[in-house]
Amino acid sequence: MATAEASEPAGQGGADAAAGAGRGTQSAQGPGTVQIVDHALMVLKAIAEADRPRGVRELSRDLAISKSSTQRILASLERVGLAVADEATRKYVVGPAALTLAWKHADNSDLVSAATGTTARIAAVTGETACISTIVDGRRVTVHEAESSQPLRLITGVGRPYSLFSGATGRVLLSLLPEDERRRLVREHGAEGPDETAADRVLGQVAEVRANGYALSRSEWIAGGCGVAVPIGTQGSLVASLSIYGPEARLTDERMAELVPALQKAAAEIALRWRQPA
Numbered sequence: 001m002a003t004a005e006a007s008e009p010a011g012q013g014g015a016d017a018a019a020g021a022g023r024g025t026q027s028a029q030g031p032g033t034v035q036i037v038d039h040a041l042m043v044l045k046a047i048a049e050a051d052r053p054r055g056v057r058e059l060s061r062d063l064a065i066s067k068s069s070t071q072r073i074l075a076s077l078e079r080v081g082l083a084v085a086d087e088a089t090r091k092y093v094v095g096p097a098a099l100t101l102a103w104k105h106a107d108n109s110d111l112v113s114a115a116t117g118t119t120a121r122i123a124a125v126t127g128e129t130a131c132i133s134t135i136v137d138g139r140r141v142t143v144h145e146a147e148s149s150q151p152l153r154l155i156t157g158v159g160r161p162y163s164l165f166s167g168a169t170g171r172v173l174l175s176l177l178p179e180d181e182r183r184r185l186v187r188e189h190g191a192e193g194p195d196e197t198a199a200d201r202v203l204g205q206v207a208e209v210r211a212n213g214y215a216l217s218r219s220e221w222i223a224g225g226c227g228v229a230v231p232i233g234t235q236g237s238l239v240a241s242l243s244i245y246g247p248e249a250r251l252t253d254e255r256m257a258e259l260v261p262a263l264q265k266a267a268a269e270i271a272l273r274w275r276q277p278a
Contacts, residue, residue: 039065040073044082048098049161053091111240112144114273115232118266119146119242126259128246129154132270133169133229134238135177136161138185140170143240154225154245165202168215168229169243174202175209176231176239182206214260218248226251230263233271240274242267 042063047054060070074092077083081097115132123130123146132144139161147155156162164170164185174182186199209215217227228251229243242263244251 036069036073039063039069040076043070043073044077044094044098047083047092048094048159050093053086053089053093055089055091059092109143111232111235111238111270111274115144115240115242115270116146118270119144122146122242122244122263122266123148125262126244126246128244128251129156131156131169131243131245132232132240133173133243134240135164135173138164138188140164140167140173148246150246150250152247152249154222154247156245162221166217167221168217168227169241171202171205171209171215171217172229172231172241172243173239174206175215176234176241213264216253216256218253224248226256228256228259228263230260230267232267232274235274240270242270 042065043059046059046063056067056071056074059065059074060067063070065073074083074085078085078092078095081095083092084095085092111132111134119130119132127148127150129148130146131142133140133142133156135141140163141161142156142158145156145158147153162170164174174185177185183199183203186202205215214228214230217229219225220227224247225245226248227243227245229241232240232242234240244259244263
């Protein structure tokens with residue numbers, strides 16, 4: 001079975017995670033917080049968002065936490081299963097216990113609960129992977145995914161962060177934000193990606209999405225991968241989109257255009273359930 005998993009350019013995720021972690025260090029501890037807890041969460045977040053194992057020395061450097069503290073934090077995370085170290089390199093990746101937290105979040109998420117049935121139906125009808133995404137820390141993150149049953153399919157991976165500035169989903173999510181927040185994200189993060197997308201270009205693309213009500217992408221975040229995304233809407237400060245992903249052999253321009261009305265109808269169904277009081 002051939003499965004194409006969505007990924008950013010090699011090295012980009014790790015660099016972004018490290019840079020983001022470094023930027024967050026100065027303001028990581030707020031009023032009424034506990035420093036060691038803040039540091040532990042920073043370390044966990046850094047290894048979870050990286051696209052490769054991270055060592056004690058580089059984590060200490062990137063997060064501006066002492067090497068001894070970083071080592072103790074990693075030992076504690078490893079003890080409870082939130083981090084795992086390679087025996088040969090002693091570099092760390094996120095551990096299996098993090099899956100429990102992710103599953104619990106999914107179980108308790110109003111958005112995921114509202115979207116699960118509809119997302120599965122869209123995946124079955126279109127034959128492609130269907131995803132629900134939102135914005136977390138200036139990145140787009142899939143919070144629910146119904147995989148295609150096709151032997152060749154695209155998978156984004158629940159919880160994995162991607163750039164907002166490449167792909168249909170990112171543009172749709174940006175289109176749902178207030179103008180000042182959208183411009184802030186473009187200004188702060190718009191140079192991510194291999195082509196250092198210009199802010200005016202991104203904002204122009206987002207304006208088109210707002211006018212059309214959908215976005216299409218072709219070979220933007222993985223060669224030969226295509227996507228169609230539509231907005232679900234907002235709930236408080238949370239924004240959400242519905243997307244499908246698949247190989248360009250199946251998702252031609254004509255096919256993607258044909259699927260937009262069905263996706264918009266499905267997104268409206270999700271939005272209605274999402275906004276209903278508990």
